[in-house]
Amino acid sequence: xxxxxxxxxxxxxxxxxxxxxxxxxxxxxxxxxxxxxxxxxxxxxxxxxxxxxxxxxxxxxxxxxxxxxxxxxxxxxxxxxxxxxxxxxxxxxxxxxxxxxxxxxxxxxxxxxxxxxxxxxxxxxxxxxxxxxxxxx
Amino acid sequence: xxxxxxxxxxxxxxxxxxxxxxxxxxxxxxxxxxxxxxxxxxxxxxxxxxxxxxxxxxxxxxxxxxxxxxxxxxxxxxxxxxxxxxxxxxxxxxxxxxxxxxxxxxxxxxxxxxxxxxxxxxxxxxxxxxxxxxxxx
Numbered sequence: 673x674x675x676x677x678x679x680x681x682x683x684x685x686x687x688x689x690x691x692x693x694x695x696x697x698x699x700x701x702x703x704x705x706x707x708x709x710x711x712x713x714x715x716x717x718x719x720x721x722x723x724x725x726x727x728x729x730x731x732x733x734x735x736x737x738x739x740x741x742x743x744x745x746x747x748x749x750x751x752x753x754x755x756x757x758x759x760x761x762x763x764x765x766x767x768x769x770x771x772x773x774x775x776x777x778x779x780x781x782x783x784x785x786x787x788x789x790x791x792x793x794x795x796x797x798x799x800x801x802x803x804x805x806x807x808x809x
Numbered sequence: 810x811x812x813x814x815x816x817x818x819x820x821x822x823x824x825x826x827x828x829x830x831x832x833x834x835x836x837x838x839x840x841x842x843x844x845x846x847x848x849x850x851x852x853x854x855x856x857x858x859x860x861x862x863x864x865x866x867x868x869x870x871x872x873x874x875x876x877x878x879x880x881x882x883x884x885x886x887x888x889x890x891x892x893x894x895x896x897x898x899x900x901x902x903x904x905x906x907x908x909x910x911x912x913x914x915x916x917x918x919x920x921x922x923x924x925x926x927x928x929x930x931x932x933x934x935x936x937x938x939x940x941x942x943x944x945x946x
Contacts, residue, residue: 673896673933674852675837676885676945680814681932683880698810715811718854729878732922732930733909740875741866743820743927748813759810772870785869790880793869795818796810808813 677718679711680746683725683736684790690722693789697766716806725790745785747795751807753782759796760784768794814855816848817883820862820873821927827859830926834903853943862927882922884932888944890919896933897921905931 684690691710694700703713711721729736750756756774763786764770771793774784783797821827828847831837840850848858866873887893893911900923901907908930911921920934 673835673837673885673899674946675831675835675849675857676852677817677854677857677883678886678945679884680817680855681882681884683878683882694812698812700810700812712812715813717814718817720812720814725878725880728880728882731909732882732932734878734924734930736878738875738877738879741820741862741871741873742875742879742881743862743865744879744881744929745818745820745865745869746814747816747818748810749815762810787871792881793871795869808815809811 679719679721681709681721681723681728682790682792683728684722685725686789687722687724690789693766693768697768698762715808717808742792745793745795747797748808749797749799750809751798753798755809756782756784756796756798760786763788763794763796816856816858818846818858818860818865819927819929820865821859822862823926824859824861827926830903830905834905835899853945879929882930882932884934885945886934886936887946888935890935892946893919893921893933893935897923900925900931900933 701713704711709723711719726736768786768788771785771787776782781797781799785795787793838850841848846858846860863873897911905923905925908922908924913919918934918936922932924930
């Protein structure tokens with residue numbers, strides 16, 4: 673199996689609420705809206721899509737029950753500390769919960785994190801050491 | 810904020826066990842091993858990395874407690890039904906739990922799903938309708 677994530681599917685409680693958060697709040701653009709699922713235009717990296725949480729669980733053959741930390745974090749690496757601050761402010765204004773305000777990290781980077789309306793966690797970061805991948809923005 | 814996932818971080822219980830599953834079991838290659846985190850060479854899409862589960866939770870400012878369905882699914886879209894079967898067999902041999910054996914889906918595609926050693930879910934699929942993105946393999 674190749675190390676390739678085609679898409680990241682997030683099970684959401686309220687599709688319209690989540691669409692508003694990501695489009696009106698964060699400025700993402702819908703690429704395909706199948707009503708039971710929505711995919712966003714990707715600016716690089718894996719596609720992101722939504723399904724209803726129960727439907728997604730059924731689709732992969734598991735129970736929808738679950739709570740607490742998912743164990744998964746999505747990162748978004750930007751080109752400056754100022755951009756970290758801007759993205760976190762934009763997310764908070766859109767209704768996200770700031771979990772960790774932006775701060776300099778022990779290893780020298782700068783970043784902070786937020787949870788979206790369903791609790792999915794994004795870590796927004798900047799690293800002065802350069803990365804092996806392009807910056808998200 | 811751009812619609813770009815730089816990397817997907819998975820909190821794992823046992824770093825060495827998870828590394829063996831993804832490298833020896835699935836054939837992935839380690840790109841950077843920082844001991845507290847491991848990143849794999851990406852064949853396209855977002856990078857995938859591991860952290861210890863507790864450390865990852867602390868890093869993003871949340872409690873590590875959590876159980877059940879994470880609400881998130883990683884997909885891997887391949888070019889044939891036969892390849893779906895092969896990837897699922899490879900994952901099962903490596904110790905994954907098959908959640909849904911490969912079968913034709915109501916919408917015409919073909920796929921199945923597995924959970925890795927920490928319960929993270931992969932959906933392996935083939936779609937005859939073509940995709941807006943390259944196949945993973």
